[in-house]
Amino acid sequence: MITSGPLIWHRFETLADASEALAEAVAVRLRAVIATRGSALLAVPGGTTPARFLTALGAHDLAWDKVTLLPTDERFVSADDPASNERMIRAAFAPLGEGRARFLSFHRSAGDLDAAAGAVSAELARLPALDILVSGMGADGHVASLFPGEPAAAMTGRGLHAVAAHPAGLPARISLSPARLAGAAWASLLVSGAEKAQVLTTAQALPGAYPVGLLLGRPQGLDVYWAKA
Numbered sequence: 121m122i123t124s125g126p127l128i129w130h131r132f133e134t135l136a137d138a139s140e141a142l143a144e145a146v147a148v149r150l151r152a153v154i155a156t157r158g159s160a161l162l163a164v165p166g167g168t169t170p171a172r173f174l175t176a177l178g179a180h181d182l183a184w185d186k187v188t189l190l191p192t193d194e195r196f197v198s199a200d201d202p203a204s205n206e207r208m209i210r211a212a213f214a215p216l217g218e219g220r221a222r223f224l225s226f227h228r229s230a231g232d233l234d235a236a237a238g239a240v241s242a243e244l245a246r247l248p249a250l251d252i253l254v255s256g257m258g259a260d261g262h263v264a265s266l267f268p269g270e271p272a273a274a275m276t277g278r279g280l281h282a283v284a285a286h287p288a289g290l291p292a293r294i295s296l297s298p299a300r301l302a303g304a305a306w307a308s309l310l311v312s313g314a315e316k317a318q319v320l321t322t323a324q325a326l327p328g329a330y331p332v333g334l335l336l337g338r339p340q341g342l343d344v345y346w347a348k349a
């Protein structure tokens with residue numbers, strides 16, 4: 121039986137403090153990975169939490185031309201749609217706007233969600249495992265676009281790199297697969313508020329109850345950057 125690795129909590133009073141600390145930790149790791157491998161693959165979340173983190177990370181001085189960034193998931197909309205995670209990430213993360221870091225977009229011309237997800241999965245299949253994952257989490261315990269009860273959350277095949285998701289009442293999405301998320305060399309969660317802290321505590325006690333459990337159960341462990349408010 122594979123035992124879970126260490127769950128390391130980093131607790132902060134504010135999201136600004138948690139974001140700055142996580143940005144520092146990711147920058148240190150990026151430098152180390154680049155020094156070892158010559159390049160680095162970093163996945164970052166969408167949603168409302170990570171903008172400050174992305175801006176803080178982008179302000180660090182490192183070899184951004186050696187870094188490829190990708191979203192943990194993307195809404196099936198156009199790249200300039202206000203709901204696009206890529207739009208938010210590009211606005212917050214200066215090294216992309218200045219053409220230094222590379223971005224692997226999940227936006228595809230394929231009109232069909234499954235075809236687009238298949239194209240993203242095929243592109244990701246040619247890449248190594250994620251060096252660094254920064255994920256968010258919803259109050260329902262979803263990570264990326266792997267929602268409770270959503271078939272995508274159960275698509276654990278190791279050959280799958282990206283999956284199509286149809287969360288109820290939300291735009292369709294393309295998500296990194298459970299294997300791609302859980303397989304990151306180093307993984308972190310950036311979350312805030314008491315409700316999400318409680319979901320994490322419950323998920324730790326009930327493996328399999330929430331999609332975030334796929335990160336909590338990692339043998340490599342998980343670092344949680346939690347802000348009180």
Ligand SMILES: O=C(O)[C@H](O)[C@@H](O)[C@H](O)[C@H](O)COP(=O)(O)O
Pocket residue numbers: 165166167168169170192193194195205255256257258262263264265
């Ligand atoms: O596309 C998305 O919305 C995100 O990738 C998603 O997985 C997000 O991380 C959680 O929903 C938390 O969102 P908030 O940060 O807005 O609470």
